[in-house]
Amino acid sequence: MVIDNRYELHPAASAFIGSLRDDGRSVNTQRTYAIRVAQYLTWCEGFGVDWGDPSFRQLSSFKSWLVEEPLPHRGRKVATTRKYRAKGTANAILTTTVGFLTFCGLGEWAPASVVPKLTQQKMLAFPSSGHDQGELRQFRSVNTRKLKFKVAVPGYEWLSRAQVDVILASAEHARDRFLVHLMAATGARIGEALGMRREDMHLLPDSRMVGCPVAGPHVHVVRREGNVNGAVGKARQPRWIPVDEEFAGAYAAYQHERDEVPEAGASDFVFVNLFRAPLGSPMKYHSTYDLFKRLARRAGFEANPHMCRHHAATEWIRSGVRPDIVQGFMGHVSPVSMNPYIHASNEEKRKAVEMVAARRETGK
Template sequence: MVISSAYELHPEACAYLESLRAVNASVNTERTYAGRVALYLSHCAERGIDWTRPTLGQLSGFLHGLVQEPLPSRSRVGPAEPRYRDEKTANAILSATGRFLDFCSTRGWVPLEVVNLLWEPKFLQHLPPGYDVGEEGQFQVVQARKVKFQVAVDGYEWLLPGQIETVIGLTRNARDRFLVTLLAVTGARIGEVLGLRREDMHFLADSRSLGCPEDGPHVHIRRRGNNLNGALAKARRPRSIPVEADTVGLYSEYQYERDRVPEAAESDMVFVNLFRQPLGQPVKYHGAKDLFDRLTKKAGFAARPHMLRHSAATRWIRGGTDPDVVQDLMGHVSSQSMQPYLHSTSKERRDAVERGAAHRRTNA
């Protein structure tokens, strides 16, 4: 929810969040958009701006203020170096603000001309592979943001096999070891893994006794909207992902650990609290984030759930797996979503240059 400084609900912002909930947006998405909308509303309230009728200059001022104003200090022991948002984050906040204002315009709360301040038509000259422009080219014109920072496109981060083994080795219990391993071998999203039920774990050599025709041990990813921890699978289409015997063995170790906590017996969720209250309750997003924050600190390099997902896709692609199969394993609807995984490594780039140099010397 979004509230004012007087602890009163902001009706339009709450209605927007309710619209996200209505289309089964994840809890993380809803939380992120709530915070970004609240930043915009707070900016307007502090400066006496009518949030329903901002000018282009005021929206630009909001964008630039996001990177100029220091963030609250996290230090508990005294003064610390000021922290600032980067331009990419500021763009994302203004983008969320634009979607909020667009939603409000459909309800008559914000004039349409305000929304038009943020967007302008843009003709796509360089189309990504596989992009469908429509029968008459109607999809070659898209709406682009007018107000934004020009930022470079970030590279995609993944972990090398040795780094993944390091992270797994730093886990302190069987549950966390199985969680990290499952993310690494399946390429599933953290919300999909936290939303797993015991019935989704088909770890038998033959699952026909369970009414499942899939061969070998595998995990079923299903979208459910009633998980107590708020976990939600992003992909609406269910899918299954094969796993290896080592992963099944880690699950058995985790079950042995879990069986020693009586409160966990009542939950059908796979990942539950075993070491802190409330015992037996499903692990939530912030619990998983705390785990990866600790592992990152111990490992000395960044280790996040989505990096494990990217690592799995990279491993499959480099292993010669057909891109259509990888797309299915990842739960992507569009083949365009596969483009981030079709990258080259620094070694591959260097090898290419060295081969070119060797060819040039040979033919000199």
């Protein structure tokens, strides 16, 4: 929810967040969007802008303010330098603001005239491989946001096999090792992993006794609404991913550790609190991200849950698994979504250059 300076609910903002909830967006996403909308409304309040019907000039001022206004200092130490919001972060806030104003312009909280201020038509000079232009190329023109900074596309981070091994060795508890193992072996998203139930773990050679026709050890990824920990999987289509004996061994070690906490027995979630209150309750987003921060500090390099997902896809592709099968494992609707998950290691890049040099020397 979003409240104003009188501690009253902001009707339009709360309705917008409610629409995200109705659309099945995770609690984490709802919270992030609420904070961004609150930033926009606070700016409007401070500068005397009608939040529901801003002029394009005022919206441009908000865009500039996002990167020019110093961020508030946090912590007890005296700040020696000022920190500013990155343009990529500002773009994320602008995206949410545009979505919020579009929602309001199509409803009862803002005039319909606000919507044309937010987007413009653009002819795609180089359409992406996944864009359907139509038989007469009638869909080559698309609506794009007017409010955004031009920023360089950031590189996608991933973990190598050796780095995953270091992360696993850095984990103190079997539960934490299994969480890393599961995400790196199945490519599951963080929301999908935290929403998994124990009934999704089919690690016997034959699962027909539990009504599952899939042969061999595997894990089911199922989107469930209303999880008490707020976890929501992005993919709406259920899928299953085969796993190996090492995976089953990591799960067995975790179950032994879990059995030592009586409170965990009542929960059907796979990942639960074992070392801090409330014991036995399902793990949440923030505690999982904190866990990865601790593991990254011990390992000595950056690591987060999504990097494990990139690792899984990269390992499958390098092993020669067909792209359509990898797409199914990852839960992607479009094959274009696979492009960011194709990574080349430093060794592979060096080998490619040396191969060309060798061919040049031999004259072939």
